[in-house]
Structures are given as C-alpha cells and as structure tokens.
Amino acid sequence: MATIEDVAKLAGLSRTTVSRVINDQPYVTDEKKQRILQAMDELGYVPNSSARRLRSQRTDTIAVLLPRITNPFFGNLIESMEKKASQWGYQVIVCQTHDSKKKELDYLQLLKTKQVDGVVMTSLVNEWEVVEPYLESGPIVLCNEYMEDTPVPMIHMDHRKAAYESTLHLIDQGCTNLAYLSGGTLTHLAMERLAGFKRALKERGLPFIEEAVMDWVIQVEDGRNAFRKIKEEFPLIDGVFTGSDEVAAGIVYEASHCGWAIPDDLAVVGFDNQMLSLLMAPAVTTVEQPITKMADRTIEVLIQQLLHSSSTTPRRYIYSHKLLVRNSSEKRHSIAK
Incomplete structure (x- = not known):
C-alpha cells in the first residue's frame, strides 16, 4: 500500500510539501498541488486522516466478488447471501471479475475508499500478498475460495x-x-x-x-x-x-x-x-x-466482524459435499469397489 513517502517521490517533492497539501495548508503553489494530487491518484494513496474519517462511516453495503453471475452456482450463492444480509439491514452489490486480476483489485478499491463496509471474495486470482493490504480498510471473508495460511475467515467445501x-x-x-x-x-x-x-x-x-x-x-x-x-x-x-x-x-x-x-x-x-x-x-x-449454509455463515461472520471489530484468530468453516450419482456415470458393468 502506498505511503506519503511514495507520493513525495513520484511527485518529485518533499514529504513536508505533500503533508501540507494533504492537510490543506497554505504556501504550496497550484502547480505543486496538481503534481501531488496526480501522484496520489496514480498510487491510490488515501491519507491516514482521510482513512480514519472514512472508517468511521458506514454504508451498510457488502461487496461480493465473483467470476460471473451467469454461473447458476454463483447466482444461487448471491441470492442466499442477499437474503441473509437483508435480515441484518445490509445490502449486497455484485462485482463480476471475469477472473481478471485488474478487475479484482478495482473492486477492492471500493473497500479502500469506503464505498462498502466489507468484501466477500468467492474467487481469488491475485496473490494474497497483493490483496492483504486492503484489510487495513475493512474486513474480507473468503467464501468458496480458500487458501492455506490466509489471515481471514474462510467458508468453503473441501x-x-x-x-x-x-x-x-x-x-x-x-x-x-x-x-x-x-x-x-x-x-x-x-x-x-x-x-x-x-x-x-x-x-x-x-x-x-x-x-x-x-x-x-x-x-x-x-x-x-x-x-x-x-x-x-x-x-x-x-x-x-x-x-x-x-x-x-x-x-x-x-x-x-x-x-x-x-x-x-x-x-x-x-x-x-x-x-x-x-x-x-x-x-x-x-x-x-451446501450453498445456503455457506452463504449464511459467510454473511454472519462478516457482519460480526463489522459490528465487533474482532481481533481473534480467523476461523475456517469447512462443509461437506454430496456426490449425487446419476446415469451419466453409472455404468451397467462397473468394477467392484
């Protein structure tokens, strides 16, 4: 995540000058202000004071990142999440990544700029090291997708x-x-x-x-x-x-x-x-x-984090699957198990 030093370096100005612009202090020319604001925009830098102010705001909105809504699995998952979230007074927005690393990060910016309170990721295409800094802006929960040693709650099937x-x-x-x-x-x-x-x-x-x-x-x-x-x-x-x-x-x-x-x-x-x-x-x-069970647990876990800012070790919830054997695979002359 970008720092004030990164902004200063990109703008070619001192840290003090950058700080003056951030805090809206005088004695900075318009030309330098524009250079600093452009550098902040390119780096996606959010000043600490702004971040604290943004974190104090609530949107009552949760972003759910998924590859594509046309897949019936994700459609059913979203429907279950929306029902559970509405019971808590939250709304859900759907963000289709189409397995694009750039789109995934673009949607995570919604958390950083406090347009949403929390994020559910049903898939993960970036390396976790790239995603993790966004936790400074709010909670992230993985549902369906999972990754070993990831410091966020994970709700999934094996x-x-x-x-x-x-x-x-x-x-x-x-x-x-x-x-x-x-x-x-x-x-x-x-x-x-x-x-x-x-x-x-x-x-x-x-x-x-x-x-x-x-x-x-x-x-x-x-x-x-x-x-x-x-x-x-x-x-x-x-x-x-x-x-x-x-x-x-x-x-x-x-x-x-x-x-x-x-x-x-x-x-x-x-x-x-x-x-x-x-x-x-x-x-x-x-x-x-078990789509409904996973969706309900995901929303419950995320909202509990929003309400209580829990610092306990994130839990992992693993659900069982069922193999439903039908005619497309069951041969008449199968071998004995």
Missing part, C-alpha cells in the same frame, strides 16, 4: 476431497483413461480440484494424461467443444471430470449427437448440482455444495 471422490467413482465404473476439465488455472480452488483428481489416479495406478487437461472450459458450448477435441484427439478417453454442470451438459449433449453412448463410451461427472444436470438425458452425476 474441493480437493470432492474431486478425489468423484474421480474414484469414475474409476470404480471401469474408466481407465480420464480427462480433467477446469474452469481456469488461475485460482487456488481449481488447483485443489486438480490435486484431488491426480491423487485418485495415483492411488489406483492409472496414468495422468496431461494432454487431456483442458483449461477455461466454462459454459455449455465449451463442453461441446471439449467433447469434439476428445473425440478427435483422445478417443481412448472413457471418463471425464468437469468443473461445472454446464460443461458436463455440453459434453453429454454433443456426445449423444455423435453416437457415443453415455456412460458406456464416456462417463461424465459435473459439479454444483444445477437444475440443468437433472434435465439432461441421461441425468448428470454431480457434486452438490
């Missing part, structure tokens, strides 16, 4: 374990060549799922096919394209773990239209138990997250 159990399920259905489809490689959560996938393969003595790992597979059309790639480049793939039900639905749709039998030719597992997973034929095996 994604590594969920991916591990989902992959074991595919293997127990007789799959021996598996593909992994990820929504992206930037987030810690995505890497956790990949670690669980790899662990299951290693335990069962199956190869990790690095070429069959596909990133930025997010929506239905991405799933359709992923299937075409599997069909053309990796025809021996017989099982797929995906990061969302939208992707899984795209695979099931395209595979069925190309004459592949689901799940006998290709078993598919999705994620998030979206309504779409039940509407497909066959219905998609998926991982269900």
Whole structure:
C-alpha cells in the first residue's frame, strides 16, 4: 500500500510539501498541488486522516466478488447471501471479475475508499500478498475460495476431497483413461480440484494424461467443444471430470449427437448440482455444495466482524459435499469397489 513517502517521490517533492497539501495548508503553489494530487491518484494513496474519517462511516453495503453471475452456482450463492444480509439491514452489490486480476483489485478499491463496509471474495486470482493490504480498510471473508495460511475467515467445501471422490467413482465404473476439465488455472480452488483428481489416479495406478487437461472450459458450448477435441484427439478417453454442470451438459449433449453412448463410451461427472444436470438425458452425476449454509455463515461472520471489530484468530468453516450419482456415470458393468 502506498505511503506519503511514495507520493513525495513520484511527485518529485518533499514529504513536508505533500503533508501540507494533504492537510490543506497554505504556501504550496497550484502547480505543486496538481503534481501531488496526480501522484496520489496514480498510487491510490488515501491519507491516514482521510482513512480514519472514512472508517468511521458506514454504508451498510457488502461487496461480493465473483467470476460471473451467469454461473447458476454463483447466482444461487448471491441470492442466499442477499437474503441473509437483508435480515441484518445490509445490502449486497455484485462485482463480476471475469477472473481478471485488474478487475479484482478495482473492486477492492471500493473497500479502500469506503464505498462498502466489507468484501466477500468467492474467487481469488491475485496473490494474497497483493490483496492483504486492503484489510487495513475493512474486513474480507473468503467464501468458496480458500487458501492455506490466509489471515481471514474462510467458508468453503473441501474441493480437493470432492474431486478425489468423484474421480474414484469414475474409476470404480471401469474408466481407465480420464480427462480433467477446469474452469481456469488461475485460482487456488481449481488447483485443489486438480490435486484431488491426480491423487485418485495415483492411488489406483492409472496414468495422468496431461494432454487431456483442458483449461477455461466454462459454459455449455465449451463442453461441446471439449467433447469434439476428445473425440478427435483422445478417443481412448472413457471418463471425464468437469468443473461445472454446464460443461458436463455440453459434453453429454454433443456426445449423444455423435453416437457415443453415455456412460458406456464416456462417463461424465459435473459439479454444483444445477437444475440443468437433472434435465439432461441421461441425468448428470454431480457434486452438490451446501450453498445456503455457506452463504449464511459467510454473511454472519462478516457482519460480526463489522459490528465487533474482532481481533481473534480467523476461523475456517469447512462443509461437506454430496456426490449425487446419476446415469451419466453409472455404468451397467462397473468394477467392484
């Protein structure tokens, strides 16, 4: 976070001159004032006196950062958070980052400039060292996303374990060549799922096919394209773990239209138990997250921090998932566990 010394250096003036401008004192030319104000703007510098004044203000507003609202998981999460927040007299604003590091930091500026009282981050694309300074301006809570040794409350499911159990399920259905489809490689959560996938393969003595790992597979059309790639480049793939039900639905749709039998030719597992997973034929095996429980806990934890300015060690809340086995993965001739 920028300091008064940084402003002075960028403006090419003394710390005393900068201090005079900040405190609206005389004997500073307009030209120097403009240089200092421009430097403050470029560095995002908020004077300590201003920061103290801003911290004393309340907006009764919480910002929730998420990759994209069109993902039904995040839509349901936001809906639950908004309901819980309104019970406490708070409103929620939605900030879509589209997995952009710059956008993530731009939205965190809302906390620094006191346009919101606190922030919920459902994904994290910047390194924590870049995000941590914003804690000086207000509380931050991680929900869904998590990272070891991060000094903020974390509310999430064990994604590594969920991916591990989902992959074991595919293997127990007789799959021996598996593909992994990820929504992206930037987030810690995505890497956790990949670690669980790899662990299951290693335990069962199956190869990790690095070429069959596909990133930025997010929506239905991405799933359709992923299937075409599997069909053309990796025809021996017989099982797929995906990061969302939208992707899984795209695979099931395209595979069925190309004459592949689901799940006998290709078993598919999705994620998030979206309504779409039940509407497909066959219905998609998926991982269900306790969305409402996580959303309620997140808002409660954040508001308690706002009300009490708690300095205790941040807690970590880990919720259990459910693997809902359906027809997209359950083969008639699966091997015994």
